[in-house]
Amino acid sequence: QQQVKQSPQSLIVQKGGISIINCAYENTAFDYFPWYQQFPGKGPALLIAIRPDVSEKKEGRFTISFNKSAKQFSLHIMDSQPGDSATYFCAASINSGYSTLTFGKGTMLLVSP
Amino acid sequence: DVKVTQSSRYLVKRTGEKVFLECVQDMDHENMFWYRQDPGLGLRLIYFSYDVKMKEKGDIPEGYSVSREKKERFSLILESASTNQTSMYLCASRQFFGPGTRLTVL
Numbered sequence: 001q002q003q004v005k006q007s008p009q010s011l012i013v014q015k016g017g018i019s020i021i022n023c024a025y026e027n028t029a030f031d032y033f034p035w036y037q038q039f040p041g042k043g044p045a046l047l048i049a050i051r052p053d054v055s056e057k058k059e060g061r062f063t064i065s066f067n068k069s070a071k072q073f074s075l076h077i078m079d080s081q082p083g084d085s086a087t088y089f090c091a092a093s094i095n096s097g098y099s100t101l102t103f104g105k106g107t108m109l110l111v112s113p
Numbered sequence: 114d115v116k117v118t119q120s121s122r123y124l125v126k127r128t129g130e131k132v133f134l135e136c137v138q139d140m141d142h143e144n145m146f147w148y149r150q151d152p153g154l155g156l157r158l159i160y161f162s163y164d165v166k167m168k169e170k171g172d173i174p175e176g177y178s179v180s181r182e183k184k185e186r187f188s189l190i191l192e193s194a195s196t197n198q199t200s201m202y203l204c205a206s207r208q209f210f211g212p213g214t215r216l217t218v219l
Contacts, residue, residue, distance in 0.1 A: 036210075041213075041215070042212060043210040043211050044156075044203070044210045046208055046209060046210075049208070089155075098207060099144070100146060100158055100171065101146075101156075101158075101205075101208065103155050103156045105153075106155055
């Protein structure tokens with residue numbers, strides 16, 4: 001049973017556009033929702049994370065939107081750049097991120113010049 | 114700054130060999146994790162530890178064991194490597210990942 005569903009699998013966006021990646025979860029005990037960015041051959045890097053007491057969190061060009069009632073959260077990358085081309089993973093955990101992470105399957109983002 | 118290091122970036126071993134993958138963190142975290150990452154399967158949890166000498170099985174522990182003798186070090190052991198253990202192995206300390214070890218078993 002996949003507890004975190006991520007879409008789309010792949011995404012092509014033009015430079016300067018907005019990239020949007022969506023995730024849905026099932027376990028209402030989740031209370032920590034991070035997003036990771038991974039370049040080929042590297043480990044995932046924590047990009048931004050949100051807790052369910054807020055509906056949005058912004059860090060630079062990256063924004064997480066969170067909808068607790070729908071059990072969905074999304075990553076928005078504003079003014080997408082070719083350097084943003086990477087695989088993005090959403091994840092969820094209980095215990096404020098101290099416990100095991102349940103990951104989505106990942107989205108390969110390509111930002112065309 | 115957060116630092117999680119893994120002993121090797123690339124490793125090539127033969128079938129049947131015993132393989133040790135080391136992970137060290139400098140953040141004084143209790144919680145450490147080992148994942149493997151395969152195309153199409155995403156990240157899967159192998160083992161985790163919430164304290165020294167403590168270990169818990171994850172989703173795919175078969176063929177692996179772990180050791181946590183010191184708080185900062187969490188080791189993954191492949192007792193007898195097999196070709197289906199060829200993968201990218203990722204260690205995490207809480208939610209922070211190391212650079213990964215690409216293991217090839219021939």
